[in-house]
Amino acid sequence: MQIVRTVAALREAVAAFRAAGETVALVPTMGALHAGHMALIAEGRLRASRVVASIFVNPKQFGPNEDLSRYPRREARDAEMLEEAGCALLWAPSVEEMYPDGFATNVSVTGVSGGLDGESRPGHFDGVATVVTKLFNQVRPDIALFGEKDFQQLAVIRRFVRDLDLGLEIIGVPTQREDDGLALSSRNAYLTPEDRAKARALPRALGEAADALRGGATVTEALEAATKRILDGGFDSVDYVSLCDAETLQPVDSLPISGRLLAAARIGGTRLIDNLAI
Numbered sequence: 001m002q003i004v005r006t007v008a009a010l011r012e013a014v015a016a017f018r019a020a021g022e023t024v025a026l027v028p029t030m031g032a033l034h035a036g037h038m039a040l041i042a043e044g045r046l047r048a049s050r051v052v053a054s055i056f057v058n059p060k061q062f063g064p065n066e067d068l069s070r071y072p073r074r075e076a077r078d079a080e081m082l083e084e085a086g087c088a089l090l091w092a093p094s095v096e097e098m099y100p101d102g103f104a105t106n107v108s109v110t111g112v113s114g115g116l117d118g119e120s121r122p123g124h125f126d127g128v129a130t131v132v133t134k135l136f137n138q139v140r141p142d143i144a145l146f147g148e149k150d151f152q153q154l155a156v157i158r159r160f161v162r163d164l165d166l167g168l169e170i171i172g173v174p175t176q177r178e179d180d181g182l183a184l185s186s187r188n189a190y191l192t193p194e195d196r197a198k199a200r201a202l203p204r205a206l207g208e209a210a211d212a213l214r215g216g217a218t219v220t221e222a223l224e225a226a227t228k229r230i231l232d233g234g235f236d237s238v239d240y241v242s243l244c245d246a247e248t249l250q251p252v253d254s255l256p257i258s259g260r261l262l263a264a265a266r267i268g269g270t271r272l273i274d275n276l277a278i
């Protein structure tokens with residue numbers, strides 16, 4: 001697997017794929033790879049003849065009080081995992097390569113990025129939309145794959161790809177989970193063993209809320225019960241538990257045709273998110 005660190009080297013490598021008639025899938029990541037990322041690479045390999053992965057811990061999507069400096073960085077191990085998974089190319093730019101001096105552009109998506117994490121993490125989705133737009137322009141893939149664990153991020157990306165006529169296909173890949181239901185996330189590495197054991201309360205609360213809704217509970221009853229379950233399970237606070245339309249992510253107060261239950265909660269200084277289809 002080739003590793004490239006400049007836009008010029010990336011363009012040359014992708015041009016060689018194109019000259020050989022290959023199709024290209026992009027899997028954008030911030031590294032600290034786990035089985036969830038590997039599922040994206042595997043799906044990419046099924047859908048395109050070459051998979052390009054990017055590793056870039058994007059400063060623009062971290063707020064001033066967030067975990068940019070302590071975000072796990074393990075490029076050598078990540079590169080081994082990618083190579084083993086059959087990834088053809090790793091794009092691993094520096095911050096200076098991605099955002100050269102004078103960089104002044106911001107991609108901002110209204111509506112779908114407004115609530116939920118958009119409210120708890122102001123500016124986060126501008127940072128995501130800006131870097132993902134750049135990654136798409138740098139690699140120019142046929143398809144790009146993202147995990148459904150970051151469901152709002154996926155909805156924001158689908159929105160700007162449509163709005164800006166970017167002409168690539170966005171594939172959402174189902175969340176990979178531990179045996180007890182906890183969604184795989186690079187941030188799980190922050191959890192102490194004690195908090196890790198408690199963290200299962202989050203997927204359990206969502207599962208129970210989904211069952212309650214399907215069984216006829218009102219949205220208010222189901223969301224309040226889920227919030228209580230998360231707190232009783234050992235979380236310190238709940239940012240939100242919400243039932244939304246799966247495309248617009250606008251909150252709904254009765255069961256929509258296609259809905260998504262989403263939650264974010266904090267435990268021992270770590271913020272975890274999860275979601276379920278309804």
Ligand code: PAF
Pocket residue numbers: 028029030056058061128131132150153
């Ligand atoms: O999901 C992530 O890892 C990041 O938000 C992404 C999409 C790579 C953009 O930095």
